[in-house]
Structure formats: structure tokens, C-alpha cells
Amino acid sequence: MRIGVLISGRGSNLKALIDACEEPGFRGRIALVISNRPGAAGLAVAEAAGIPTAVIDHKEFSTRETFDAELHRALTKAGVELVCNAGFMRILSDGFVEKWRDRQLNIHPSLLPAFKGLHVHQRALDAGVKITGCTVHFVRPEMDEGPIVAQAAVPVLPGDTAETLSQRVLEAEHKLYPLALKLVVEERARVVDENVRIDYDGATVGGPLFVPAG
Numbered sequence: 001m002r003i004g005v006l007i008s009g010r011g012s013n014l015k016a017l018i019d020a021c022e023e024p025g026f027r028g029r030i031a032l033v034i035s036n037r038p039g040a041a042g043l044a045v046a047e048a049a050g051i052p053t054a055v056i057d058h059k060e061f062s063t064r065e066t067f068d069a070e071l072h073r074a075l076t077k078a079g080v081e082l083v084c085n086a087g088f089m090r091i092l093s094d095g096f097v098e099k100w101r102d103r104q105l106n107i108h109p110s111l112l113p114a115f116k117g118l119h120v121h122q123r124a125l126d127a128g129v130k131i132t133g134c135t136v137h138f139v140r141p142e143m144d145e146g147p148i149v150a151q152a153a154v155p156v157l158p159g160d161t162a163e164t165l166s167q168r169v170l171e172a173e174h175k176l177y178p179l180a181l182k183l184v185v186e187e188r189a190r191v192v193d194e195n196v197r198i199d200y201d202g203a204t205v206g207g208p209l210f211v212p213a214g
């Protein structure tokens with residue numbers, strides 16, 4: 001399966017996906033990495049792995065729709081079949097999301113549906129939760145919504161700051177995204193009636209896949 005990855009920044013999840021695709025027998029490979037920010041560090045991560053990159057700078061487009069149309073054009077030209085958002089900080093138009101329905105994944109650093117949007121770790125600390133985590137889900141037009149493929153739990157520890165907590169969650173993200181991607185490229189995770197069903201050990205079970213803390 002040909003995968004396109006959308007990034008805006010550092011690219012550490014992109015790196016985790018690149019490493020997963022290099023595992024023997026992995027049934028997907030990254031055909032293109034697109035950044036909406038020209039200086040994104042993740043572009044160098046892709047280039048170091050010999051993966052084609054493109055910059056589609058949203059500032060050069062007067063509307064969200066024209067930017068999204070260019071994204072779509074680049075992805076289809078590269079033969080992409082599945083899109084992975086990995087720290088991609090743009091809201092996509094409904095039209096784009098519908099074109100990639102059930103063929104676009106996102107990772108979010110909380111246990112959705114809790115803490116959608118930005119400043120997730122500070123909000124988790126402010127709310128006093130003892131467990132947070134990360135979620136990989138199929139993308140829907142509403143931000144941080146859509147059928148959940150997999151979640152990992154991460155403890156909030158005494159003395160945590162948004163920085164220390166984000167680092168702990170990020171480590172979990174780097175394990176969870178490859179796991180979820182593997183299920184999707186092997187077509188073992190499927191959307192049925194807006195829930196993910198997972199083929200596991202010869203049976204089909206209700207998703208999401210859950211990775212406990214620790």
C-alpha cells in the first residue's frame with residue numbers, strides 16, 4: 001500500500017512510520033511526504049530515508065479548498081492510497097476529508113474523545129486526570145473525530161509539567177502509530193458502521209486496539 005504522510009513540523013511520528021515500513025514483510029511504503037511548512041524538520045527526516053518530499057505552503061493559497069486541491073493532486077499523482085497525518089497542523093476541508101474517507105489516519109496526543117484540539121497536555125494536567133494517552137483514528141470532517149483504530153494509555157505522574165507529560169505521551173505515540181498503521185495496511189482494521197472492527201487471531205473483534213500503560 002502506498003502511503004502519503006502529511007507533516008507540519010518535527011517529524012518524530014513520521015520517523016516512527018518510516019522505521020515501521022522498513023520492517024521485513026511490512027505491507028506499506030511511504031511514497032511521499034508533504035509539509036505545509038517550508039522549514040519543517042520532518043522534511044530532512046524523509047530526505048535522509050530517501051523518500052520523496054513536497055512542500056505545499058498553505059500561505060500561497062487564498063482558500064482552504066485550493067490548498068486542499070493541490071494536496072489531493074500531489075497525493076494522487078504519487079499513487080498514494082492511504083494518508084497519514086503526523087503532526088499536520090491544518091484543518092482539512094470537508095471535501096478533502098470525504099475524498100479520503102476511511103483512507104486517512106491521524107494521531108492525537110490524548111485519549112479521544114477527551115482533550116480534542118490544542119494545548120492537550122496542559123489541559124490534561126489542569127483537569128487533574130491520572131491517565132492520558134494517545135489515539136490513532138480515521139479522519140472525519142470534525143476535528144479529532146472519527147472511528148478509533150488504537151489507543152495507548154500513559155500515566156500522569158506527580159510533578160509532571162506539560163513538557164514532561166508530552167515527552168512520555170510522544171514515546172507511546174511512536175509505538176502506537178506503527179501498530180495502527182500495520183493493522184490498516186493489512187486490512188485487518190476496517191470501519192463498519194463508524195466503528196473499527198479488527199481481525200485478530202482468526203476472529204473479528206470490536207476495536208479499538210487498546211495498549212495499557214506501561
Ligand code: GRF
Nearest residue numbers: 010011012013087107108109
Ligand atoms: C504529536 O504529538 C502528534 O500527536 C500531534 O503533533 C505532534 C507531532 O509531533 N498531532 P511530530 O512532528 O510527529 O514529532
